[in-house]
Amino acid sequence: MKTYFSSFLLLFISISIFSQQPATLAEEIQKGLLQKAQLEKSSLVKNVPFENIGPSVMSGRVVDVDVNPENTTEFYVAYASGGLWHTINNGTTFEPVLDNAETINVGDIAVDWKNGIIWVGTGENNSSRSSYAGIGILKSNDKGKTWQNVGLIDSHHIGRIIINPTNSDEVIVGVTGHLYSNNEERGIYKTTDGGTTWKKTLFINNETGIIDVAYAPDNFNIIYAAAWDKDRKAWNFEGNGSGSGIYKSIDAGNTWNKISLEGSGFPTGNGVGRIGLAVFDSNTLYAVHDSQFRRKDSKKTEKGTGLTKDDFKTMSVDAFLNLEDKKLNRYLKTNGFQEKYRAENVKQMVRSGSVKPIDLAKYLENANAALFDTPVIGAEVYRSDDGGKTWEKTHKEYLDDIFYSYGYYFAQIQVNPANKDHIYISGVPILKSKDGGKTYKSISAENVHADHHSLWINPKNPNHLVNGNDGGVNITYDDGENWIKANQPSVGQFYAINVDHEKPYNVYGGLQDNGVWVGSVNAREDASWHQSGHYPWKSIMGGDGMQVQIDNRDSNIVYTGFQFGNYFRLDRSTDEQTYIQPKHELGESPYRFNWQTPILLSPHNQDILYLGGNKLMRSMNQGDEWTAISNDLTNGGKKGNVAYGTLTSISESVFQFGLIYTGSDDGLVYVTKNAGGNWNKISDSFPKDLWVSRVIASAHKKERVYVSLNGYRWDDFTPYVYMSDNYGQTWKNIGRELPISAVNVIKEDPKNENVLYVGSDNGAYVSLDKGNTWQVFFNGVPNVAVHDIVVQPEANDLLLGTHGRSIYKTNIEPLQNLNAEVLASGLYLYPMSTVKASPRWGSSWSKWLDAYEPSTTIKYYANNSGTATVKIATESGKTLQEFSSDSDKGLNYTEYDLTISDKGRKVLLKEFPDEDITEKKNGKYYLPVGKYEVIISDGKLTEKVPFEIK
Numbered sequence: 001m002k003t004y005f006s007s008f009l010l011l012f013i014s015i016s017i018f019s020q021q022p023a024t025l026a027e028e029i030q031k032g033l034l035q036k037a038q039l040e041k042s043s044l045v046k047n048v049p050f051e052n053i054g055p056s057v058m059s060g061r062v063v064d065v066d067v068n069p070e071n072t073t074e075f076y077v078a079y080a081s082g083g084l085w086h087t088i089n090n091g092t093t094f095e096p097v098l099d100n101a102e103t104i105n106v107g108d109i110a111v112d113w114k115n116g117i118i119w120v121g122t123g124e125n126n127s128s129r130s131s132y133a134g135i136g137i138l139k140s141n142d143k144g145k146t147w148q149n150v151g152l153i154d155s156h157h158i159g160r161i162i163i164n165p166t167n168s169d170e171v172i173v174g175v176t177g178h179l180y181s182n183n184e185e186r187g188i189y190k191t192t193d194g195g196t197t198w199k200k201t202l203f204i205n206n207e208t209g210i211i212d213v214a215y216a217p218d219n220f221n222i223i224y225a226a227a228w229d230k231d232r233k234a235w236n237f238e239g240n241g242s243g244s245g246i247y248k249s250i251d252a253g254n255t256w257n258k259i260s261l262e263g264s265g266f267p268t269g270n271g272v273g274r275i276g277l278a279v280f281d282s283n284t285l286y287a288v289h290d291s292q293f294r295r296k297d298s299k300k301t302e303k304g305t306g307l308t309k310d311d312f313k314t315m316s317v318d319a320f321l322n323l324e325d326k327k328l329n330r331y332l333k334t335n336g337f338q339e340k341y342r343a344e345n346v347k348q349m350v351r352s353g354s355v356k357p358i359d360l361a362k363y364l365e366n367a368n369a370a371l372f373d374t375p376v377i378g379a380e381v382y383r384s385d386d387g388g389k390t391w392e393k394t395h396k397e398y399l400d401d402i403f404y405s406y407g408y409y410f411a412q413i414q415v416n417p418a419n420k421d422h423i424y425i426s427g428v429p430i431l432k433s434k435d436g437g438k439t440y441k442s443i444s445a446e447n448v449h450a451d452h453h454s455l456w457i458n459p460k461n462p463n464h465l466v467n468g469n470d471g472g473v474n475i476t477y478d479d480g481e482n483w484i485k486a487n488q489p490s491v492g493q494f495y496a497i498n499v500d501h502e503k504p505y506n507v508y509g510g511l512q513d514n515g516v517w518v519g520s521v522n523a524r525e526d527a528s529w530h531q532s533g534h535y536p537w538k539s540i541m542g543g544d545g546m547q548v549q550i551d552n553r554d555s556n557i558v559y560t561g562f563q564f565g566n567y568f569r570l571d572r573s574t575d576e577q578t579y580i581q582p583k584h585e586l587g588e589s590p591y592r593f594n595w596q597t598p599i600l601l602s603p604h605n606q607d608i609l610y611l612g613g614n615k616l617m618r619s620m621n622q623g624d625e626w627t628a629i630s631n632d633l634t635n636g637g638k639k640g641n642v643a644y645g646t647l648t649s650i651s652e653s654v655f656q657f658g659l660i661y662t663g664s665d666d667g668l669v670y671v672t673k674n675a676g677g678n679w680n681k682i683s684d685s686f687p688k689d690l691w692v693s694r695v696i697a698s699a700h701k702k703e704r705v706y707v708s709l710n711g712y713r714w715d716d717f718t719p720y721v722y723m724s725d726n727y728g729q730t731w732k733n734i735g736r737e738l739p740i741s742a743v744n745v746i747k748e749d750p751k752n753e754n755v756l757y758v759g760s761d762n763g764a765y766v767s768l769d770k771g772n773t774w775q776v777f778f779n780g781v782p783n784v785a786v787h788d789i790v791v792q793p794e795a796n797d798l799l800l801g802t803h804g805r806s807i808y809k810t811n812i813e814p815l816q817n818l819n820a821e822v823l824a825s826g827l828y829l830y831p832m833s834t835v836k837a838s839p840r841w842g843s844s845w846s847k848w849l850d851a852y853e854p855s856t857t858i859k860y861y862a863n864n865s866g867t868a869t870v871k872i873a874t875e876s877g878k879t880l881q882e883f884s885s886d887s888d889k890g891l892n893y894t895e896y897d898l899t900i901s902d903k904g905r906k907v908l909l910k911e912f913p914d915e916d917i918t919e920k921k922n923g924k925y926y927l928p929v930g931k932y933e934v935i936i937s938d939g940k941l942t943e944k945v946p947f948e949i950k
């Protein structure tokens with residue numbers, strides 16, 4: 001028996017280990033970056049121009065700010081997944097300075113202002129569900145014009161970088177390490193030669209990294225480091241462990257000793273969570289701690305007269321049946337139980353044994369319950385006045401409502417450089433204390449977003465603060481009494497986007513911690529809205545914005561919501577909101593809803609809405625009533641504090657009502673051909689346990705289906721993309737040629753079945769041959785995570801919803817028309833758009849303003865790189881303007897400013913003597929209304945198309 005049990009246990013452990021995907025090796029990541037760089041040079045679509053259409057006002061998560069101490073109107077802002085931005089006018093405008101690097105995911109920055117050197121630790125320092133990994137340490141010696149990777153490739157996430165203020169070549173880096181897997185490249189690394197070589201000076205274990213490093217301003221030899229022992233899985237997050245603690249070096253980071261010891265006054269043991277540090281001088285320092293130790297039982301307060309869910313957890317059947325109906329009904333109504341669950345029939349269900357009293361507590365449980373119902377200590381602040389030998393908690397009461405249960409996301413503390421009793425702690429709100437941490441006051445005023453991650457204090461004017469949070473950058477000059485917002489960059493972190501069919505169409509999207517927004521596709525994303533007071537995008541939902549579905553019969557009817565399946569039906573014409581989350585039956589296990597719960601309006605009937613929990617739910621009446629049309633379509637979930645074993649993607653075929661596919665976060669894909677009558681699993685051949693990031697039923701062939709899998713939550717960045725032409729019975733791997741980067745979305749072009757689009761954690765790609773080969777989009781799109789892709793079919797626009805740089809748009813008509821004939825031709829000129837003439841051309845209403853100069857785009861395909869000659873000619877072939885265009889192999893775009901030369905004017909007047917072609921204020925002549933030709937030649941081949949000015 002013992003031998004059998006041991007063998008069984010060994011087999012179970014082996015299966016558990018080998019079912020997990022191994023983390024991608026650093027060498028493979030480097031190969032992938034090199035492969036992408038090569039694709040950028042050879043891509044047939046590298047010139048396809050993308051325009052960022054915003055929005056910007058809600059911004060995105062900031063991880064660090066660094067301000068020029070000699071000129072505080074100049075500073076850098078690092079966004080978690082939106083890159084590094086520079087301002088020289090106090091945040092009025094910003095310019096990106098990391099866009100030519102191999103990643104724009106940032107954990108921390110450090111700036112050597114005297115020498116113009118910037119250090120970027122890539123990979124976010126927080127441990128959110130969308131905290132993207134980096135590629136080590138990037139360094140710029142020219143203020144961000146060029147970047148060099150100087151090492152620590154396998155670090156993934158950087159906690160902190162500090163520079164010796166007297167020796168800019170001496171730099172210390174706290175490496176947090178992998179988020180979802182163990183690795184050795186964690187701890188403290190030091191360089192004394194500007195990053196040429198690194199030495200690991202502190203290593204605790206392969207699960208514990210360094211989240212914060214701080215030095216004494218009066219002595220760089222004295223440095224403190226905060227170690228963080230954590231374990232994140234898709235289904236659970238342990239943000240604490242015995243490896244967490246505080247270390248000290250007295251030799252500039254060469255050697256370290258742990259100082260948070262038993263008897264020191266600072267917590268020790270398994271409940272120690274994330275720690276933030278602030279050092280005032282060689283003696284005084286503070287630590288803010290996310291304590292995961294449980295709170296001591298306090299004396300029970302006098303119980304109210306109403307029932308709570310805890311009452312039912314231990315209630316006997318007899319006690320339940322003896323409850324007053326009025327009292328029980330009050331509990332049922334106030335807690336949102338379905339109308340059918342009222343005292344009389346619930347008691348009958350308990351009498352029959354189909355329901356137990358505890359089910360009335362379980363009915364209210366959801367994905368957040370394990371977080372918010374956990375009685376941990378949470379935020380606490382400690383101070384040491386003897387260099388870390390002893391510590392004392394600064395406050396007596398619990399610091400509630402700061403970290404809530406998301407302490408892993410916070411733990412930042414700062415001390416006023418001029419007063420050691422003035423400190424700030426950052427959490428959901430930001431608090432200040434003027435008495436060394438005994439009492440606190442919130443400075444989260446109007447115009448300040450919640451969730452704070454960075455704070456800079458002006459050493460020359462401590463009332464001047466620059467704050468970074470989930471909603472961008474805020475600046476105050478009166479110690480937090482009043483704030484201004486500096487949100488010019490488009491750095492929104494979208495989870496999902498969608499479009500309607502209005503003219504012009506509207507774009508919708510859900511963002512991380514910034515709700516759901518909608519705006520016209522042609523809304524001007526600039527500062528002119530300040531003049532009218534109306535920002536062109538509108539917020540229509542709060543929380544973490546999620547997926548959006550729009551009724552194609554009436555775009556005022558919108559379905560959207562926030563995390564964990566909290567969805568609503570909105571009527572934007574009346575501002576009505578109807579809560580539509582499906583409810584499980586009393587006595588059943590609660591439904592599990594993913595953080596980003598999938599929803600889908602049926603293409604066959606816009607009253608039919610699908611929503612995925614762990615089962616697929618269907619409503620025939622716009623979400624008012626729901627029916628589960630499947631059993632559990634996952635592996636059943638796992639014990640943890642994050643909802644898992646949930647559906648992540650739903651797709652219904654346009655060819656047949658009820659031909660539906662689902663994908664789950666634990667790697668399962670199912671299909672039903674009869675509206676849920678029966679389901680077949682079609683994912684057995686896929687790698688196990690991976691997140692199904694998208695399943696798409698083809699709109700070109702009934703039997704065709706696409707699936708993308710995402711290994712991000714295993715630190716597996718392999719691109720998994722598959723296609724089937726037989727309802728998923730067999731699959732073809734079409735992701736092999738993609739560079740290493742986890743895939744978030746695959747999208748089929750609605751007009752050309754050979755064209756596929758893919759969004760990855762590091763950019764966007766297109767295939768012109770159904771996935772056999774891939775081209776990278778490059779013009780205007782940085783190395784950002786692309787979470788969602790939508791094609792607006794009437795406008796032929798492709799939109800990329802990014803998690804860090806808001807939304808990009810391009811017109812894809814040339815792409816859709818890249819058929820075999822065009823690809824085989826040596827030169828192909830696309831039809832020109834008609835241009836409307838305007839008296840504004842070349843003029844302005846004031847001599848002090850620049851003239852308006854129009855432009856139209858000439859698009860052509862070339863089979864070879866070189867120089868092409870472009871001519872604008874009359875219908876009879878007489879040249880009016882001529883210029884050259886540098887061509888790459890593939891699609892090319894050249895701008896034509898609608899001018900004609902002096903010689904061309906004479907030619908045109910000779911042919912049409914009655915034309916009025918006068919010189920404009922800018923000294924140029926413009927094409928008059930008429931019909932013309934655009935002619936392009938590469939020296940061997942010549943193509944021409946008509947062109948009209950109306």
